Each structure stands twice: as structure tokens, then as C-alpha cells.
Amino acid sequence: MIREVDIDEISDGRRYRSQDMVKIGCADCSGCSECCRKVDDTIILDPYDIYELTRGLGAGFDELLTQGSIPAIVLGMADGLLLPHLNIDKEIGACRFLNKDGRCGIHNFRPGFCRLYPLGRIYENGGFSYFLQVYECPYPNKTKVKIRKWLGIENLPAYESFVLEWHDILAAARKETAAITSESETAKYMTAFLKRFYQDPYDPSQSFYDQFNRRKSSLDQ
Ligand code: SF4
Ligand code: SF4
Numbered sequence: 001m002i003r004e005v006d007i008d009e010i011s012d013g014r015r016y017r018s019q020d021m022v023k024i025g026c027a028d029c030s031g032c033s034e035c036c037r038k039v040d041d042t043i044i045l046d047p048y049d050i051y052e053l054t055r056g057l058g059a060g061f062d063e064l065l066t067q068g069s070i071p072a073i074v075l076g077m078a079d080g081l082l083l084p085h086l087n088i089d090k091e092i093g094a095c096r097f098l099n100k101d102g103r104c105g106i107h108n109f110r111p112g113f114c115r116l117y118p119l120g121r122i123y124e125n126g127g128f129s130y131f132l133q134v135y136e137c138p139y140p141n142k143t144k145v146k147i148r149k150w151l152g153i154e155n156l157p158a159y160e161s162f163v164l165e166w167h168d169i170l171a172a173a174r175k176e177t178a179a180i181t182s183e184s185e186t187a188k189y190m191t192a193f194l195k196r197f198y199q200d201p202y203d204p205s206q207s208f209y210d211q212f213n214r215r216k217s218s219l220d221q
Helices: 047-057 061-066 112-116 147-151 156-179 183-199 208-220
Strands: 021-025 073-078 081-086 119-124 127-132 143-146
Touching (some): 047 156, 047 208, 061 081, 081 156, 112 119, 112 147, 127 156, 143 147
Antiparallel strands (some): 021 143
């Protein structure tokens, strides 16, 4: 989700790279689950998240949207586009994947936003850096951890290239939808965008990046 904030007010003023150490270590959360309880509709999912959820839960996009008493994901408007986000369990007011023990039930394939927290990303000069949101995780006496380790994402260089490309694709899609004046054409555009990048099934046995690149290339045809 895009946020219009003064980064100096919410961070320590520094930009970080994945090889940098940052004070974010929270002893495996030590019984805290605060950040999973205030997610509301903020965990917007990208195609890599959907690929990971598909792999981890053995369910395609349509099943993630519809299966179970509380489906895994929901569609909602985010920054002018219709995008999937993680669902919440309204009864407990927390992410629907927070289990009874207050732990993440999908830890190994949790979305990118969950891996990142309490870091954020800032996009500048054609690239992006990480920054520390100093008022987020309240755990005291945090320890230093390398960002690469914190994220725990396989093939991080490929993932970071994807993150940047996806940011640009979203920006272009927002521009296009903003220029469309008819409601039905806007709906048509958003449906096609969802289908291309999310709904058409990803093969979990194949590389995500190859599949994403094919979908991205078809934008130019
Ligand atoms: S707020 Fe911090 S300590 Fe609590 S669950 Fe989130 S990351 Fe862990
Ligand atoms: S997916 Fe896991 S880490 Fe992310 S908000 Fe839900 S319970 Fe928390």
C-alpha cells in the first residue's frame, strides 16, 4: 500500500540494503502477536505472495478467494486498483492465519509485507531501499539482524528485481485506470489485470520469476 508520509518522521532517517544489519530482532516475537492483530485490509498481496500461498496451501487463486468459512484472501480497492489482500477473522479482529497459540499459521510462506515488518520500502531514483519504521514493533531491546536473513526469501536478488518491476507495473496500471472515464471500461481493465497477474494459475513446480516474466512480456503485445 502506498503511503504519503514524511519518512523522517517515522524512521531513523537511514536507507538500508539487504546486506545491512538493522535493530529489528525481537526474539522470535516472544509471545507477542500485536502486528498480526492490527492488519485490517493492509496486507496487499503481490503475485509472488499468491504463488507462495498457492504452493503452501495447495489452492489456486479462486479457491483462496472462496474456500472455507473465512477464505484466505479478499479483493478490495487499494490505491485505485482492485487487488487481493489477506483476510481477517472479524471475531478475533486479527489476520485469519493467526493461530490459537498467537503464532503465524503460514510462517514458511507468509506474504512479503509480513516478512518485511517493521521495515518498509522506499522507492527513489529508479530503485528502492529499506527503511526502519521506528514506531512499529514495540519489542524492547531489539537485536541487530541482517535484512537478508530477516526476509528469509530464497533468491533475494531475483525477488528484489521483481519487487521493483511490480512497483512500476502497478504505477503504470494506476495511471491507465485513472485515464479511463467509463466505469465499465475501468472494471474491464481491472478484471483483465487481476486475471493476468493473479488469477491465471501459477504452476507451483515451476520458477515464479519465469512465469511472471511471461505475463509481464504479454503486456507489450
Ligand atoms: S509487534 Fe514485533 S514482537 Fe510483536 S509480533 Fe510483531 S514483530 Fe513480533
Ligand atoms: S500471515 Fe502470519 S505474519 Fe502475516 S499477519 Fe497473518 S499471522 Fe501475521
